[in-house]
Amino acid sequence: MEIWQSSRPDFFLFASCEPDTACVTPGTYAIIGAASALGGATRMTVSIVVIMFELTGALTYVLPIMISVLISKWVGDALNARGIYESWIHFKGYPFLDNRDDNSSSVPDVPASQVYSRVEDLVSITATGHSIQTLQDLLHAHAFRGFPVIDNLKDATLLGYISRTELEFALNSALTARKLPPETGAHFALQPLSDPASSLDLRPWMDGTPITLNAKSTLQLAVNLFQKMGLRYVLFTEKGSLKGFLTKKDVWLVLNGAEESIKNEELVGDGRGIYRSQETEQETGLLGAEEDVAEDRREEPG
Incomplete structure (x- = not known):
C-alpha cells in the first residue's frame, strides 16, 4: 500500500492524503493484521480489540481493528466451528463441556x-x-x-x-x-x-x-x-x-x-x-x- 500510494498519489483512494506527508504507515497495517490473525485463531472479538487498544493506545484505529476482527471471525467460523483453544482441548481429549453447545441431539435418550x-x-x-x-x-x-x-x-x-x-x-x-x-x-x-x-x-x-x-x-x-x-x-x-x-x-x-x-x-x-x-x-x-x-x-x- 505504501509503494502504491507513492507511485499513484492521484488515485481516488489516496485523494484525502496530504502532500509531503506519510499517508500509509505499514505499522498500522501490522497492528490490524495482528488483531485479525489473533481473532481468527481464537474467535474472540471484543477482548482482542480491547487488548490491541491497551497495547498501542491507538484509539484512531479501533474501528478498522474491529472490522478486521469481525471479518476474521466470520471467515474462521465458516471454515471450522472451533477456535484454536477448543480444537486443542478436543485434540488432547480433555473433558470440556461447553455450556454454549447444544448437545441435545447427540445425547442418547437413555436413563x-x-x-x-x-x-x-x-x-x-x-x-x-x-x-x-x-x-x-x-x-x-x-x-x-x-x-x-x-x-x-x-x-x-x-x-x-x-x-x-x-x-x-x-x-x-x-x-x-x-x-x-x-x-x-x-x-x-x-x-x-x-x-x-x-x-x-x-x-x-x-x-x-x-x-x-x-x-x-x-x-x-x-x-x-x-x-x-x-x-x-x-x-x-x-x-x-x-x-x-x-x-x-x-x-x-x-x-x-x-x-x-x-x-x-x-x-x-x-x-x-x-x-x-x-x-x-x-x-x-x-x-x-x-x-x-x-x-x-x-x-x-x-
Missing part, C-alpha cells in the same frame, strides 16, 4: 442409570469404623479424587462427599498438629459418646450437601446439569440411598464416543449399561477398567 457407575462398583467410605491409619491406607490404595460417604454398606444412605485433598489435609493435620496416633478413631457422623480430644471428627471436612439427582433421571438432565453448573461429579440417590456416581469424564465420553478413548479393547453392550470385554470377560462400567481411562477419571471414584 442415567445406564451410564453412571453403580454403588456396588464405587469405593465409598462408611461413617464409622475407621481410624486415621485405615483412611490413609484407603488413600494409598485408590487414586480417586473423592469418595462418597455413606451410613453403612447395607443401606448406603448418602451422608455426603469428601474430596481427596480435604481428607489428606485433615489426616495430616491430626497427625502433625494434634499429635494423634495413627490408630485414633475417625468418623463422619455424630458420635455423642466419643471424646473430641482422642478422636477425629471429619464432618467439617465433608460436603454434607453434594449435588444429587434422582436415580431415575435421564441422561439429558444430567448433561444439562454438568453444562450449566460446571459440575465435576453428580451423585444419584433414591429415597436418600446412594445408587450411582457420574463424572464429567463419563459425560464427555458419552457425547464424544467412548470408542475414541478406550483403546485396545473390544466392548459389547448388553442393554443394561454394562459392558463386557471380549478379551477379559470381566464386567465393568461404561468406561471399562483400563489404565489410561482410570488415569483420566481419577478426579472422582466410580
